[in-house]
Amino acid sequence: MFCPRCGSEDEDLYNGICKSCFVKEAQLINIPSDVEITICAHCNSLLKGIKWEDSELAEEDLVKIAVIENVETPNYVDNLELLVDILTVKGSNYECMVHANGTIMGISVSEDHRVNVKIKRSMCPDCSRYASGYFESVIQIRADKRFPSSDELQTIDDIIRTKTGALSVKNRMAYISDVSVIKEGVDYYVGSYKAARKLSSAIKDVMGGVMQESPRLVGRDKSRGKDLYRIWISIRLPNFKQGDFIKYEGHIGQVKGFDGRKILLKDLESSNIWSVMWKEYNRIKVIARSSDIKITSITSKTPKFIQVLHPETYQPVDIEINDRISDLEIGTEVKVLEIEGILYILGKYKNNAN
Known part of the structure; x- marks a missing residue:
């Protein structure tokens, strides 16, 4: 065989040229000289196609990953190794150098490619909703035949703040967009319905009471053809406290404690401990207070x-x-x-x- 590039004879040809000429002309990688990525200016999540993906990486790391993801490798390349160095940063432009090492037909090859990465700042849908005060659910704190006490409200507020902080690690919509004090109680506006359910359960586990949900139609998503609802979650605290006395089905007991499921009572006559589920709350009658x-x-x-x-x-x-x-x-x-x-x-x- 005759190589039209170097004139060598008796060699196998690859794409019409000899092995040495093929290796000299072949590239380890193909990469555009300019790359653009979109990052949320608030939470640092990254837009990939039409989907935003959460990210805890630093901006420099996102730039390097974007460079590598834009690398195309021919099928004749083996043992490819890539290293990305950031040379300069000017505003939202990162000038990078890509160092590529690999083998082509058993021969070691090294290449350097200069790439400019431009960062486009935007706002992901979750952060946009947060900024606009968007909410999917309202937790209504109420008390039966009374206004919640300051101690109760403080305890509930502590629960919500602590639990929201924990939930927000995995759910950026787990935030409180507003708190409203009205004559009946306090309303917490929560970005995520799932978060609101978990917050409400945490409150009920500590404070007891009766919890109810009420969906309300607020509009329609024309693109998906679905109605849009917001969920109001009402937590009604009981009209008694630990130490008070209640009557249920003819039995009189002193309230010894309660949790999210039941009320613990001590029978006034036998001293036996028994319990009543919260679903029976409307059948309970308060007959005396601890102050009596x-x-x-x-x-x-x-x-x-x-x-x-x-x-x-x-x-x-x-x-x-x-x-x-x-x-x-x-x-x-x-x-x-x-x-x-x-x-x-x-x-x-x-x-x-x-």
């Missing part, structure tokens, strides 16, 4: 009755002995509560037992 507890003394005791002085009328009242109060002695100060005309002994006063 009074102090009195035991004046006499028989095998069947303990006698105390009524804390307001000072008249003697006989209370049937049960296992819960059988060890109380004459002269002991006790906590008592009158409910529906019946006086209950709650326990000794001096040791604050219940």
Whole structure:
């Protein structure tokens, strides 16, 4: 075979020329001299095609990745290694040098290519929504037959701030766009409905209460042919606190605590602990507050009755002995509560037992 480039004979030809000439003329890589990338000016996410992708990389790293992603490699190249150096930075323009090393037909080859990367600043849809005050859900903090207390509101606000910070690591729409105090309570406007659901559950786990969702039609996405909704999530705090007394299905109990699922109660007669689910809240009646507890003394005791002085009328009242109060002695100060005309002994006063 005869090479038309160098005139050598008796060599196999590649694309019409000998191996040596082919290697000399071949390139390890092809890359445009100018590359443009679009980065969100607020969150540093990167636009790829029509999709924004989250990124925690520094701007310089995004530039280097963009250069490498624009490299095209012929199929005759083996063992390719690339190194990108940033030479100069002028505003949004990065002048880079690409160092390429590889083999072509077993021969080591090195190349350098100069590339200019221009960064276009824009705003991703999530950041645009945030800047415009966009929200998908509203968490409504309410209280049954009252305004939420300052302590309750502070606790809820702490939960929301802490939980939002954690959620925003993976969900940029997990933000509070506005907080509104109205006569009924406080409203939190949340960028993401999914985040609002998690925030509401976290609040309910600590504060208890009844949670309800209410979707509202706010428009229509013509491009997808779908109605657009915003979700209002109402958390109604109970009309009682720990230590108050409630009645449920004929049973009277003191509230010992609650969580997101149930209310724990101590039966006034048996001292047994039982619970009521929040879905039964509307069947619960508050019959006394912890502030209604009074102090009195035991004046006499028989095998069947303990006698105390009524804390307001000072008249003697006989209370049937049960296992819960059988060890109380004459002269002991006790906590008592009158409910529906019946006086209950709650326990000794001096040791604050219940």
